[in-house]
Amino acid sequence: MAEETIFSKIIRREIPSDIVYQDDVLTAFRDVNPQAPTHILIVPNHVIPTVSDVTADDEMVLGKIFTVAAKLAEQEGIAAGGYRLIVNCGADAGQEVYHLHVHLLGGRPLGPMLHRSG
Numbered sequence: 001m002a003e004e005t006i007f008s009k010i011i012r013r014e015i016p017s018d019i020v021y022q023d024d025v026l027t028a029f030r031d032v033n034p035q036a037p038t039h040i041l042i043v044p045n046h047v048i049p050t051v052s053d054v055t056a057d058d059e060m061v062l063g064k065i066f067t068v069a070a071k072l073a074e075q076e077g078i079a080a081g082g083y084r085l086i087v088n089c090g091a092d093a094g095q096e097v098y099h100l101h102v103h104l105l106g107g108r109p110l111g112p113m114l115h116r117s118g
């Protein structure tokens with residue numbers, strides 16, 4: 001059984017969070033430290049630590065994340081202007097919370113995907 005993170009408490013509504021969508025398989029809530037006018041995290045309700053832990057059983061919920069992301073982008077008024085989905089996997093990607101999540105970012109021009117270094 002994968003170890004729970006703070007996201008499980010958010011999903012179970014044990015700690016306060018700005019939940020914008022929830023169903024039986026996934027939850028979406030606003031990032032506490034937003035990097036853009038819209039910054040929402042979309043997470044499976046069950047713990048999958050990283051993309052590397054994904055199995056075939058997760059395909060339905062992971063696919064649904066895209067349907068919900070598109071719906072939320074419409075609701076947020078950022079669909080026409082464009083938006084970005086990001087998934088960090090592991091240390092080199094800077095993953096902080098080991099409960100797989102998709103960042104939905106938009107509401108301003110987001111610039112190049114990666115900062116140039118060197």
Ligand code: AMP
Pocket residue numbers: 006017029030031032033034041087088094095096097098
């Ligand atoms: P990552 O680096 O991809 O693991 O992103 C983790 C994200 O979770 C960061 O953008 C954090 O700001 C966000 N985060 C951490 N704790 C909370 C929380 N309690 N509520 C909402 N977002 C959170």
